Amino acid sequence: MEPETNMMRKSDEGGFALPVAVFALVIIGILVTNGFFIARQEGRVGIATRNAGFALYLAEQGMDDAIANWSPSTVTALPDWGSVTSTVTYGALGEVEIEITKMTNRIYFVDATSTITEGGAVLSGATHRVGQVVRVMNVDIDPPAALTTRGPTTVKGTAEVHGADAIPTGWGPVCTGPLEDKPGIMSDDSSQVGTVGQGTIDGSPDVDEDATIADSTFTQFGDLDWEELTQLATLHVGSGTLNQIEPDSTVSGDCLNGEAYPLNWGNPENPGAACGDYFPIIHASGLLRLQSGGVGQGILLVDGDLDLRGSFTFYGIIIVQGNLGTQGNGNKIFGGVLASNADFDSQSVTGGSVVTNSTCTVTQALVNSFALAMPRPLDSRSWVDLTALESNE
Amino acid sequence: MSPTDRPGFTIIELLIVAVLGAFVVGVIYQVLLTNQRTYTMQNAKTQSQQDIRASMNVLFGELRELSMREADILAMTPNRLTIRAGRTFGLVCSVNSSGSPLRVKQMGRWFEVGDSVFVLAENDTLRVLDDTILSGVLTVVDTTDTCPGGNPAQLVTVPALVTALAADTVHPGAPMRAYTTYVYGMFALSGQNFFARQSSSTIDPLVGPLPEAGVRFVYLDSLGVVTTNRAAVAQIEVTIRTVSEVRNDVGELLRDSLTTRIHLRN
Numbered sequence: 001m002e003p004e005t006n007m008m009r010k011s012d013e014g015g016f017a018l019p020v021a022v023f024a025l026v027i028i029g030i031l032v033t034n035g036f037f038i039a040r041q042e043g044r045v046g047i048a049t050r051n052a053g054f055a056l057y058l059a060e061q062g063m064d065d066a067i068a069n070w071s072p073s074t075v076t077a078l079p080d081w082g083s084v085t086s087t088v089t090y091g092a093l094g095e096v097e098i099e100i101t102k103m104t105n106r107i108y109f110v111d112a113t114s115t116i117t118e119g120g121a122v123l124s125g126a127t128h129r130v131g132q133v134v135r136v137m138n139v140d141i142d143p144p145a146a147l148t149t150r151g152p153t154t155v156k157g158t159a160e161v162h163g164a165d166a167i168p169t170g171w172g173p174v175c176t177g178p179l180e181d182k183p184g185i186m187s188d189d190s191s192q193v194g195t196v197g198q199g200t201i202d203g204s205p206d207v208d209e210d211a212t213i214a215d216s217t218f219t220q221f222g223d224l225d226w227e228e229l230t231q232l233a234t235l236h237v238g239s240g241t242l243n244q245i246e247p248d249s250t251v252s253g254d255c256l257n258g259e260a261y262p263l264n265w266g267n268p269e270n271p272g273a274a275c276g277d278y279f280p281i282i283h284a285s286g287l288l289r290l291q292s293g294g295v296g297q298g299i300l301l302v303d304g305d306l307d308l309r310g311s312f313t314f315y316g317i318i319i320v321q322g323n324l325g326t327q328g329n330g331n332k333i334f335g336g337v338l339a340s341n342a343d344f345d346s347q348s349v350t351g352g353s354v355v356t357n358s359t360c361t362v363t364q365a366l367v368n369s370f371a372l373a374m375p376r377p378l379d380s381r382s383w384v385d386l387t388a389l390e391s392n393e
Numbered sequence: 394m395s396p397t398d399r400p401g402f403t404i405i406e407l408l409i410v411a412v413l414g415a416f417v418v419g420v421i422y423q424v425l426l427t428n429q430r431t432y433t434m435q436n437a438k439t440q441s442q443q444d445i446r447a448s449m450n451v452l453f454g455e456l457r458e459l460s461m462r463e464a465d466i467l468a469m470t471p472n473r474l475t476i477r478a479g480r481t482f483g484l485v486c487s488v489n490s491s492g493s494p495l496r497v498k499q500m501g502r503w504f505e506v507g508d509s510v511f512v513l514a515e516n517d518t519l520r521v522l523d524d525t526i527l528s529g530v531l532t533v534v535d536t537t538d539t540c541p542g543g544n545p546a547q548l549v550t551v552p553a554l555v556t557a558l559a560a561d562t563v564h565p566g567a568p569m570r571a572y573t574t575y576v577y578g579m580f581a582l583s584g585q586n587f588f589a590r591q592s593s594s595t596i597d598p599l600v601g602p603l604p605e606a607g608v609r610f611v612y613l614d615s616l617g618v619v620t621t622n623r624a625a626v627a628q629i630e631v632t633i634r635t636v637s638e639v640r641n642d643v644g645e646l647l648r649d650s651l652t653t654r655i656h657l658r659n
Binding site for chain 2: 016020024027028031034035038042045049052079080081082103104106107108109131133378379380381382383384385386387388389390
């Protein structure tokens, strides 16, 4: 019998294939994990970089939108150094917190802080903060008389020009300021102003003279010149004849306004109606003839002559680079008219037309003309990257 | 069966095992080596890109705030740019009628004594065209004050502006900025080129080493046309090229570059 201790079964023989295979798998596993980790880190760096860029542009977008959607009634009501805050969401990408601080009645600081919310808890959170100092342009349109003009001016027929401050029917609730009587007509040469027939001019005084009246009286209005002012127009009607200017609204009472409705100039005779708070800035690029009646309010800018042919009512400011002519009955203007009459043509207010000074309608036209209340960035050094400000040394 | 009769490994088997083992080890070594090279190259690329991005971020922050109108670009060449870089920001809340001090709302960091500052002078508040920017150096700073509404504020004195301020030129709401003069561009440091920022006292490297022509500035006007007029620069195109000490598969040094265009906002 052979001794058992010297015997070895085949199954006891040690191999190396398995350890080598395991070792190889471990190495391969480490390599794959390493590669995956690097790729994920790179991916996150890329996303973080992209989100940082998005955050800047989102903050810019929020600030631009805040300026574009400026609410004069909200910000002007703030006390000096008071602020109003709002948050705007931009889809799934993120949100922007806007803080508008009123520093004076014309200077505001818009502070926009964006936060990227896209990407869940791990990838969201990029923020950026930018600011801009903006100024609400000072538009100084203050007609010194019911009619301010140059050259030969005659009030004929039964036409009337009144300098006494008047509040139109139905405007009492908004016309709470002091009354300010003005001259009926202000001219650079009062000797060229007169009446014929039953034409009437009255005011405080009836006719006044201001030798400083010049082209700039009709083209420079505070910060804005004529070109800038016409660029702010919200309604462009070209030149020629317009008939029946009337307010327009839907059955449900929404005012149909804007460039698509060039014959809707608001509803001055019914302030509580659909278009009662619509005060367009209307620009006519040449001669404008209004006939067959109608009503309007706001600011009417005319590059050429303005010819009113009867039964037209307008509340607000009319600035005419040519001359003003009226005929027929029923033309009524409440507010102030500036007629440059640069060519010193003979101009006449005739028929049954009535021009009446109304400081209230002038004020309402200015306050409610949205384009005039739009803020603009200061010309230089208005913009600041508040995030970069914190990181720069 | 006697012990000497046990079947053993033949020399052939051992040779086969040795060859196969060497092959497997060789393959693993190659994989490791390739991975190491790839990792090193990717790491170098990543580092290079991150360095360039970080430098560009610094430039973005600085150049966006430049004012073309106020000539913040003091000097410009294809590889160097000297600017007045905006720093601390505040908003004037009131001006003493004697011209000093100015009360300035804090917007982040406080102003410090010695800061060079700009402040907007509206002059006639009814006009825009007469707006100007005044400048001076702060000599006194008091950080214990408040603006209306309780906002933390500083009382600052700018001797160079006292006369102008007393003349009612600066009004509440005017922005005030401190600024520092910097030169951005390529500098030789320790025998190598770096994209760096030079102040009056130091040179801070931002990214490098760079190859020759590692930094290039192209100055464009508002229409995108190349200009040499500092006052007309509305956009600046910046290119940064890097070269790594790591070589790629064909033995060339790894290179990377980034070009971007920055619009001046002020």
